[in-house]
Every structure is written in structure tokens, then in C-alpha cells.
Amino acid sequence: MLTTKSRVPSKYHLRNSHCWNYRKGPPPPSKNLIIIAEAVQGFAWWWVLWHLWTEPGHVLGEFCYPDPREWTDEELGIPPK
Template sequence: MLLSRGAPLLKATKLLQQNAPKALQSVRNSSHVWNYRCRGPEPPKTMVYLAEAVQGVAWWWVLWHLWTEPGHVFGEFEYPDPRKWTDEELGIPPAE
């Protein structure tokens, strides 16, 4: 009796396995979209505009402070003329 019930069950499982979709590649670490030799998905327009605005503010900040406070980059004091330095200041021993 078990044999008569087992044969149709085996045939059914074989048919189900044949019709099951085949997995071409297993997905590992699928926390993001992975693109290989193709372009990624386009970002939303709002993100593009927001990124442009943030970049504009950042460049304005840098250029404005270079214009109004150049001492932070170039120094606040005049650079001394090295031709006026003495040998003693430079650490050169006296010529004998």
C-alpha cells in the first residue's frame, strides 16, 4: 500500500522540480544594487538639486572667506626678506 501511494508522490515532486524556476545566481549581501558594466539607477531629481545647492553653498563659503579673510590662508604678517638675514641668524659659522 505504501508503494502504491509513493509512486504518484514521487512523480508529482519530479514534475514540480522541473517546472520550478531556476536560480541563475545566488544573491549574497544584497543590501544594495550592484551594477557591473552598466550604469546605475538614476538618482531622483530632488537629490540632484539638493546636491547642487549644497555644493554651491560650500563653494560660496570657501570663496567668501578667501576674499574677506585671506590671512587664514596666506598668513597675517609680511614675510621677511631673506637677503637681509645675517649669517649668525642663519646659523652659518664665521669665515676664518
């Protein structure tokens, strides 16, 4: 475990191979990591929007919504007069 000041810069401390910072922001991600993250997010949004476009029944339901004016008092739970 590298915890001596001579082997590790003062703003970064290594503990069990993980980097943690004290009163500093984390180191910025690499350019490759940003590109990969953007590509994965783009694919995920494409997947969701494509399936909403081509198969809206998964979200909106596959059956027509009944007309509430055709419901009887018994179906609505209204007691008889």
C-alpha cells in the same frame, strides 16, 4: 532578502537593501538629488571664497613676510669665515 529572479529585474540585484549592478551602470540619480547636490556645492564654494575674500589671513598668514636680504649668516646657517 529579495534575490529571486521573479521578484527582481535581472540587471539589478538586491543584497541587504543595497542595489548593485553587474556589468551595467548604476541607475541615474533623481532630479531632486542633483538639485540638492548642486545647491550644497554652491554653498560650499560660496563659503570658501567669501572667507578667502574677507579673511585672507587664515590662508596667507597674518604677519608680514621678512625680507631675506636682512637675514644674517648665522640665521641662514652659514658658518663664519
